[in-house]
Amino acid sequence: MSDVSRIDDSEAPIVIIGAGPAGLTAAYQLGKHDRRPLVIEADDVVGGISRTVVRDGWRFDIGGHRFFTKVPPVSDLWHEVLPDEDFLTRPRMSRIFYNGKFYDYPLKPTNALRNLGLIESIRCVMSYMWVRVRPPKDQSTFEGYTAARVGWRLYRIFFKTYTEKVWGVPADQIQADWAAQRIKNLNLFSAVWNALMPKRNQKDIASLIEEFEYPRHGPGMMWERCSELVQAQGGRILMNNRVVGIEHEGGRAKVVITESDQGTRRIDCSQLVSSMPIPRLVQAMIPSPPEEVLTAAKGLSFRDFLTVALVVPEDEAFPDNWIYVHSADVKLGRIQNFGAWSPEMIPERSMTCLGLEYFVTEGDDLWTADDVDLIQLGIRELKTLGLLDPSHIGEGYVVRMPKAYPMYDSCYKENVDILRGWLSQNATNVHPIGRNGMHRYNNQDHSMYTAMLTVDNMVSGTSHDVWQVNVDAEYHEELSRSEL
Ligand SMILES: Cc1cc2nc3c(=O)[nH]c(=O)nc-3n(C[C@H](O)[C@H](O)[C@H](O)COP(=O)(O)OP(=O)(O)OC[C@H]3O[C@@H](n4cnc5c(N)ncnc54)[C@H](O)[C@@H]3O)c2cc1C
Structure with a gap:
């Protein structure tokens, strides 16, 4: 990576905060217009949440990162950065593990019916009919929104426990925006209808759900290559x-x-493109914004993420890319099988690496627990679930990722608007982009797209409204949660 001693522009550079997908996309796009930006990254690896972690040759993601998009300029850019031979097209397999049984995910009515049994299925259908007659009063929350679309019973089985693990708060305190972004058009009737429809009528949706692109060494490969290009x-x-x-x-x-181990640096900037969390950006302003703006910044919170990666014999693992764990008797929420993402993530044939995912809050008991204890917890929980014989588990690794999810609570929108408003008046050359940079539940594609449009605005004088990205967009994963 470049050394700071080379920062000697006569004119102040465009500074980009963060070498994740958004920051590196902005830098790469600026480079195409003969600008020479300076990217500042707090960490020692590029890729942000889309990095690939490597431990003793085992490679794993922060959650599995599928590459899919409905935004053609983004998919063009992926293929511009990595040659075709570096992309794998992977079959998608994911299931829900609930009450000792596997349910296909996205849900398939016949499979769900068989697993739930006749009586429970009838109860679910009745419960769905009930919400048609008497819909939940408050559909502004995740709970009300989802129950209105699938009925209370299915909501409790397939949505409530997992969602509460992810967010760490009751589902009636999470805004429907999150559900609306991730499971748009969810409706039991259309789910059944889609399942019964001939496949050709759902080709577009099905192809995206059933397979996805993936760099053969994981998503970090994209961002390592992109940083070389920059x-x-x-x-x-x-x-x-x-x-x-x-x-x-x-x-x-x-x-x-x-700030770094080498001390403090002051770097002039002509423009500032920021993918650092927007509340931290505003809190870093000197002089400080007024009290109400700082209060809004303080009001924006995040959910953090921890992976316990365990090396296990391949023939004992499940074939899925990942499974959701809905059982309330374990803390883990999802398990990835990184060997199923790409065989090149795995250095030893006959073994694979499972990523047990815990949704946590920085500073809580799990976040601060010793790695050894977390590995033991993971092993115990696999045993509780009956998924694997613990005596066959090999090495274990722990990876913590702060600020993985921008929290959609009841005041987040108002708080984001206050920060945006202040920036637009007091720091007109500051451009928030990306996921935490905009406190928006953006996947890589939308994070990158905000960067692409921002660069367009900067160099071509266009006036794209980057805050509209991922608001009006249509979603192909109509019945699914794209990253959850
Ligand atoms: C569990 C999980 C699964 C996901 N799965 C998918 C998926 O399947 N497909 C998909 O497309 N997307 C997925 N995503 C979303 C994807 O990870 C993000 O959209 C993407 O990484 C956001 O890019 P970004 O550049 O905006 O932010 P980030 O990836 O967060 O990068 C921001 C960078 O800024 C740096 N930074 C922060 N503060 C500072 C500071 N003060 N100074 C300097 N640097 C700073 C950080 O270190 C980081 O490198 C998933 C996310 C999670 C949490």
């Missing part, structure tokens, strides 16, 4: 430097202050 264009990437301050004056950000 540097080949003349852009610079300053790793291990955390942005802690932004001096602004006369309505513009002027200086970015970073």
Whole structure:
């Protein structure tokens, strides 16, 4: 990576905060217009949440990262960065593990019916008919929104427990926006109808749900390559430097202050493109914004993520890419099988690596537990579920990812609007992009698209509204949760 001593532009550079998908996309796009941006990254690896972690040769994602998009410029960019031979087209298999049984996911009525049994199925259908007659009063929450579409009984079996594990709060405290973004058009009637319809009528949806693209060494491969391209264009990437301050004056950000093991740096900027969490961006402003803006920043929260990766014999693991664990008697929420994502993630034939995923809050008991204890917890929970013989489990690794999910609580929108409003008045050359950068539940494609449109605005004078990305978009995963 570039050394800071080379920062000697006569004119202040465009500074980009974060070398995740959004930041690197912005840098790469700027490079195409002969701009030489400076990317500042707090961590020692690129890719942000879309990195690939490597431990003793085992490769794993922060959650599995499928590459799918309905935004053609994004898919073009993926294929521009990585040659076709680096992409695998993977069959998707995912199921829900509930009460000792596997349910196909996305849900298939015949399979669900068989597993639930006749009596429970009748109860579910009656419960669905009941919500048609008497819909939940408050459909602004995840609970009301989802129950209105599948009935209370199916909601409790297939949505409530898992969702509460993810967010760590009751589902009636989560906004429907999250459900609406992830499971748009969810409706039991159309689910049954789609399942019975001939496949050709659902070709577009089915092909995206049933297979996806994946870089053979994991998503990090895309971002490692992209960072090489950025540097080949003349852009610079300053790793291990955390942005802690932004001096602004006369309505513009002027200086970015970073901290690293080497100390504090002051870097002039002409424009600032930021994928760091928007509340932290605003809190870093010098002079500080008024109290109500700081209160709004404080009001935005996140959910954090922890993976316990366990090496196990391949023939003892399940064939799925991942399974959702809905049982309330274990803390883990989902299990990835990284060997099923790409055989090249696995250094030893006959073995695979499972990623046990825990949704946590920075500083809580799981977050602060010793790795050894977390590995033991993972092994115990696999035993409780009856999924694997614990005596056959090999190495274990723990990876923590702070701020994996921007929280959609009842005031998040209002808080984001306050921060946006303040930035648009007081720091007109600051451009928030990406996922946490906009506090928006964006996947890679939408995170990247906000960066692409921002660069377009900067270099071509267009006026795309990046805040509309992932608001009006149609979703192919109508019955699914794309990353959950
Ligand atoms: C469990 C899980 C599964 C997912 N699955 C998928 C999937 O299947 N497909 C998909 O497309 N997307 C998926 N996503 C979403 C995807 O990870 C994100 O959309 C994407 O990584 C967001 O990119 P970004 O650049 O906006 O942010 P990030 O990836 O968060 O990158 C931001 C970067 O900024 C850096 N940074 C933050 N603060 C500072 C600071 N103060 N100074 C300097 N640097 C800073 C961070 O270290 C980080 O590298 C998933 C996410 C999760 C949590």
